[in-house]
Structures are given as structure tokens and as C-alpha cells.
Amino acid sequence: MTQEQWQSIYETAISWTKEAGENIRKMMDDTYEIHTKVNEHDLVTDVDRETELFFKNKINEKYSTHRIMGEEGLGDVVDDLDGTVWIIDPIDGTVNFVHQKCYFAISIGVFHEGKGMVGIIYDVMADEIFTALNGEGAFLNEEPLPRLENVTMNESLLSFNAGWVMKDRRLEALVNQSRGIRSYGAASLEMAYVACGRIEAYISFNLAPWDMAGGYVLLEEVGGIATNYEGNKLTFLNKDTLLAANPAIYKDIMKEIHGK
Template sequence: MTLLSQFEIQEIDQTVLLWLNDIRQKTIAAMQQRLDVHEKRDNRDLVTNVDQDNEKFINDKIRHFDAEAHIVSEEGFGDHNQDMNGRVWFVDPIDGTMNFVKQKTDFAVMIALYEDNQPVLGWILDVVNNVVYHGGPQIGVFANQLRLKPPIDDNLSEGIVLLSGARLLYGMFGYDKIAKAALGYRVIGAAGPSFIRVIMGQAIGYSSKMMPWDFAAGQVLAKTLGLSVSDIDGKALDMLSSNIVLVATNRAHRDILTLHQS
């Protein structure tokens, strides 16, 4: 249980919303300019000047606001955490960089706060549509100021499932069986927009290989809304390493685990 009071949590939530408003303005402005794009591991793993600038901006805000906390972030400006003791912030400055560069849509900025490994708050900014999905177990989940209700607890066969395209293509983790069992399947190519579709009830579930900054915010929001979040074997996620993440309605989650294990 978090040591923070509900008032403190609401204050943090409103503070981060102000940061994200600034980040959105900076990101939209940068999209009108020529992006500085580089490869990380290969030509499908991209980083831009916006990823780096956003991370520096957010990390600087966090360090001034919560000096004792640690930061786990994508582009190397955070800390090298060995545990989840105390307050830990997760930062994904541009989630879905390929989409950001090539499509100019279906990307997000994500921030999350955990305390002693327990979820406190999460924020997913849909930059293009100017909507922040935010909240946590103490205050509920909101799309901007609209409080969200839990999605309908449908089975896998009753909804659309979102999957990692590369792993679906090669039949990994039973994704081919999962796609066939669902009413339909889609590939979005970014964690934040995929989590948004699940918490909004537009998709029955989502699974992909993710790093902690990819799933930290989405896990807070999904669990607060009563959705199931685990790795593909049904175990709790390791917050400091990569996981094959599965978020889904409770019924679809059981259906997917059964297919994966069969």
C-alpha cells in the first residue's frame, strides 16, 4: 500500500498533467520540423531528437519534484535501478517511434509512478488527439477529465486482440492460435495506443514483448480498471526487465493463457 495520501496522489497527478501539456506542445512543434532520426539496434529500432529532448525534460521535472525517487527511462538519462524500493518513475518519451516518424500517429508519451513495487499512478498521452489517460488505484482512471468505467468482461472470441506483428508473423508465443481464436486481430505497433484501446474496451486484449517503460503506465491503468495484467505465462511482471506482457479482460486473459499453454 502506498505511503502517499490521496491528496498527495491527486497533487502529483495534476502536476504531471501540466508537464504533459508542455510536452505535447513541444512534440507537436517538433513534428513540423525535420526530425533527426538515428538507428539504435537496427533500422526498425529508431530514436529521434524528440525522444531524447522529451526524456531530458521529463526526467528534469521529476528530479526537481521528487528528488529522492529513481527514474527508469528509455534513452539513457535515467538511473540503473537494481530494485523497486521507494518511489520509482518510469518514462517513455516517445512510445512507438517508428509510428511517430513514418505515420505521425499511433504514438504516445508515457509516465508511471510506483512505490515499493506497487502501482500508484500512470499517464498515457495520446499526443495527436490531445487526450491523457491517467489515474491509479486511489483515484480511478480518467480520459482527460472523464472518469472511465471498466470495460465489459468479454471472452477472447467476442473481441479484437492486439498483437506484436513480428511475433505473430513467426508464430511465437502462440500468437497465431490467439489471433485465430479471437473475433479479429490488429497490429498497432506501439504499446501506449494499444493499452488505450484495451482500457477503452475497443480491444479485448494486447500482448507483445515490452520493456518496463513500455508497460509501466498501462499496467497501472489496466489494473485499476479491473483488467488482468501478467506475462504470457500468467506470472507477475518483472518491473526491471523485458517481459512478454499480456493485458486483457479477465475472461479473455484466461482464454489466452489456456491457448498459450496448450
Template structure:
């Protein structure tokens, strides 16, 4: 894909995100229709569904030959990464959205033949957009992202999944204790933004493609490591425990996981 085409896509997606954010904020204080999916802690609202339908319609009009993987099922059944594949998470952190009206994100990613081209993570309430890709670099609200310091686990805060810590899965308690402290934000997008901005040295959680699709692109360009929990390559369409960290913290965490 040529750079001029990538720049045009980037400009277009940012306009979708601005409109999408405005749509969500207009409805955030209205009465929500809340349903459960796999459990009482796995929620979906009418706003999740409406926002995904909005974004899917924008992608369909702009790129009709592509396929779309959306969390709420308004896209396509995507079983391979051939061609152009968009990945959409209309509200990442729905529990936060419902209970706090804060700490949630909108995420969009574009892959071509399995290679990340563009990724976007928008902190809706904070109005902070992390965006970019291999051809453009990574930007924080339009400014080049500062270089991420390669901090070891012992010198930084770590974002962890609550259930993984509670059950001490993959030695999560030891990982938390070796860090300066753990944080649980309840939104993959918010955690990934925090790692990209150097506020966390890493993040570990069970993630699905719409949770990590955009972040995988941005973190790769920023020089961070995003792998499976045992350090293997993370497939674009995989659903499993994911480890994101600085290179030093990634190495530290893999040592603890393997014990």
C-alpha cells in the same frame, strides 16, 4: 502516501504532459535526426531524447530524492523498486512517429516500493489522456473510465505484436484466429488505451518497463489482467512477453498459449 499528496502529484504531472505534448507538436514537422538502436526497426530521434530530458528535469526538480528509469537513458540506472521510482517513455511508437506522425504516446508512471501509485498514457495526436491510480481511479480525458466489459477472446479484437504473429510465437496465429480479428498498432501505449476503452479485448507483445509501467497501474485498477505470457506476475523492471486482457480473454489466451 496521503491522498492530498497524490492529488498534488497528479495535477503536476498533467501539467508536464500538456507542456510535453506542446513541445512535441511544435517540432513534429521539423527535420528529424533519426538513429537506430538495436536494429533498423528500433529507432530513436532527437525528439525522443529532448522530450525525455524535459520530463526527467521536471521530475528531478519536483522529486529530487526519487530515481528515474527512462527509455533513452537520461535517468538513473534502476535495479530495484525501493523508494519512489518514476518510469518514463518520451515517445512510445517511435517508428509511427517517424513514418506516420501519428499513433504514438507519451507515458509516465510512479511506483513507491514496487507498488503502482499513478500512471499516465497520452495519445499525443488524439489528445487523449488515460490517467489515475489506486487512490484516484482511472480517468479518460478527465472523466471516470467506463467499466470495462469482461469480453471473451471470441467476441473481440486483439492487439498483437507483428513479429510474434509472423513467427507464430506462443501460438499467436491460433490466438488471432480465435478472436474476431487482430490489430497491430505499433505502440504499446495506443494498444493499452484501446484495451482500457474496450476497443480491444487484449494485447500481447514483448515489452520493457517503460512500455508497460503506466499501463500496469491503470489496468490493475480497471480490473484487467496484465501478466507474463504464461500468466505469472509481471515484475515492474522485467522485460519479456506481456499479456494484457479482460479476465475472460486472459483465461482463453492462456489456454491457447499452453497447447
């Protein structure tokens, strides 16, 4: 595919995402059903499913050869990244959606032959759309995001769920060395915040491809680093851990955790 064709897919994906966000804002005012998935804290609503269906219908109609990997399973069964694959989380941060009515996002990564080409993360209530097209840079509401600047650990804000400290006490050292910890409860937004410099690193121990795909493309465009917690490349085919960081502190974090 040519860069022009990718530009067109990028623009189309942005316009669908904004439309989907508009639909979510409308559906929020109605009563919708809330179901639990694996456990009582793992929620899904009709709005998650409706939103995934919206993308599935749009993509099938316009790009019939593209495949869809979506959290709610309305797309295809995808076990490789051959061809073009849309990796979609219709609502990232469903607990926030239900409880806080803000701080949730639509997250999309479009991959081609395993390479991240388009990344979109839309904070629906703040109306902030983070977008990236491979080779063309990353943007927040169409304003270009600069490449990430040099920082030190002691002037960095880090983000992870407080519960992870119980799972890995080595994180305590990071708490002490950094300027502070934040936690937003939506992985895609936390990756977008690393990409725009609101925080310097985000760590999670249990993420799915759709939580990370959009953010990965954004980070690549601003010089950020995203690997799993062991420092290995993300595959976007399985659940994994994540360390997404400003390159200046990525090494410091790896050293603190793994001693190398």
C-alpha cells in the same frame, strides 16, 4: 505519502505530460535527427531525448528524492523499485512518430515501493490522455473509464504484431477464435485501448518496463489483467513478454496457449 500528496503528484504529472506533448507537436514541424539503435528498425530521434530531458529536469527540481527510469537513459540507473520511481517512455512508438506522424504516446508510470500509483498515456496527435491514480480510477480525457465488462473470445478484438505469429504458431488459434486482429505499433496505447475496451487483449514478446508501466496502472484501475506471457507477475525491472487482457478472456487465452 498521503492520498492528497499522490493526487498532487498525479495532477503535476498530467500537466507536465500535456506540456511535453505540446513541445513534441512543435518539434515535429522542425527537422530533427533520426538515429538507429540496436538495428536499422530501432529508431530514436532528438525529440525522444529532448522529451525525456524535459521530464528529468521537472522531476529533479520538484521531487528531488524520486528516481527516474527512462528509455533514453538520461535518468538514473534503477535496479530496484525502492522509494518512488518514475518509469518513462518519452515517445512510445518512435517508428510511428517518424513514419506516420501519429499513433505515438508519452507513457509514464509512477511506482512507490514497487506499487503502481500513477499511470499516464498521452496520444499526442489525437490529444487523448489516459490517466489513472491508484484507488481513484482511470480516465480518458477526464471522463471516468468504467470497469471492464464481460466478453467472450468470439466478440473480442485482439492486438499483436503480425510477426509474433511466426514466433508462436499457437497465436493462430487466437486469430481464428477472435473477431479480429489489430496492430497499432505502440505498446502503451495498446494497453490503454484494452483499459478502455477498444480491444480486449494485447500480446507482445519483447517489452521494456517503460512500455508497460503506465498501462499497468490504468489496467489495474479498470479490473484488467497484465502479466507476462507465462502468467507471472511483471517486475518492471527487466524486459519481458506481456499479456494484457480483459479478465473475461485472460483465462481463455492462457488456456489456449499453455493448455491450462
